[in-house]
Amino acid sequence: MIKPLLQNPAIQRIAAPLSLGLLLLLVWQLSFQQMNIPVYIVPKPSDIAMSMINQSGLLFGSLWVTLKITMLAFACAVIIGTLVAFVFVQSRVLEACFMPYAILFQVTPIVAIAPLVIIWIQNTTLALVVCAMLVAIFxxxxxxxxxxxxxxxxxxxxxxxxxxSRWQILMRLRVPNALPYFFGGLRISCGLALIGAVVSEFVAGAGGTSAGLAYQILQAGFQLDLPLMFAALFLITCTGLGLFVVMSLLSRIFLNKWHESEQV
Known part of the structure; x- marks a missing residue:
């Protein structure tokens, strides 16, 4: 019963990295425990887990703030990016005019743009959403x-x-053909939206009720509370992984029956 399950490719894709991760955590815990490395230098996984339990209210409240900014930015990037792509495919002239500026925004570091956006847009949440969207839209x-x-x-x-008609060609030929590319863009963009949200929070330094995980990392760093810092980093990593898995599942749902990229 167990052997056929382990031979299943889908189970192997999950079990193999999970087993490796658990092994690395075990090595980390035992080796640092034997070497008596202070918690303020590098915490053990048990220290991080205890910090996550003790500070769960703070951490998960901040996670919700970061996740809200990420999802709003991601949704705006999907809507605006898709609509602009529809316009570009109808006119090579418009694409030639505006694509260089899209590239310009992409290659400019968000840490250089974020202070300007935060100054120009008074609403902090909206400013963070705009910054994260600029990272995710390309x-x-x-x-x-x-x-x-x-x-x-x-x-x-x-x-x-x-x-x-142009509309029929777009909806019945171009859009179905573009779906694999579109979902590939989603998998990249969701992670970039999270990165943009976190970097923007670092730049804004917004505290109080609107404090995201980036603010908690900054505060933990000032207080040398490394278990809290690692716990916040762990939540950010899990969020990014979760978003990627969701986008992959959506791609599988829409493409599995007809496109080679999702067929086993």
């Missing part, structure tokens, strides 16, 4: 544009011969 825009353009020339000629 993969959606470029991947979707590439997918919309990468249609089979024969199929495109067939649509044109049958006098299909």
């Amino acid at each position: 993969p959606i825009l470029t991947n979707t544009t590439l997918g919309l353009r990468s249609v089979n020339k024969g199929l495109l000629n067939l649509f044109q011969i049958n006098k299909a």
Whole structure:
């Protein structure tokens, strides 16, 4: 019963990295316990777990703030990036005019843009959402544009011969063809939205009820509370992993029955 389960590729993809992670945590715990390394230098996994339990209210409240900013930024990036990609595929001139500016925003570090955005936008939450969106929008825009353009020339000629309108070509040919590219962009963009939210929180330094996990990391660093810092980092990592898994599941749901990229 157990052996066939272990031979299942889906189970192996989950069990293999999970087993390795548990082994590394065990080595970390035992080796640091034997060497008596102080907790204010590098905490043991047990110290991090105790900090997460004792500070659960603070940590999960901050996690909700960071997650809210991430999801709002990600949603805005998906909507705006997809709509702009639809415009670009209809006009090479517009794409040539505006794509360099999209690249300019992508290659400019968010830590250089965030102070300006925070000054210009008085609402702190909205400013953080805008900063995170600027980080996350580029993969959606470029991947979707590439997918919309990468249609089979024969199929495109067939649509044109049958006098299909631009709307029909877009919705019945270009959009289905772009879905694998779009979901690839989602998997990249969700992580970038989280990174943008955390970096923006670092720059803003917003405390109080609107304090995210980045603020808790800063405070823990000032107080040399490394278990709390590692606990906040762990929650950020788990959030990023969870977002990636959700996007992968969505890709599997929409593409599994017809596209080779999701077929086992």
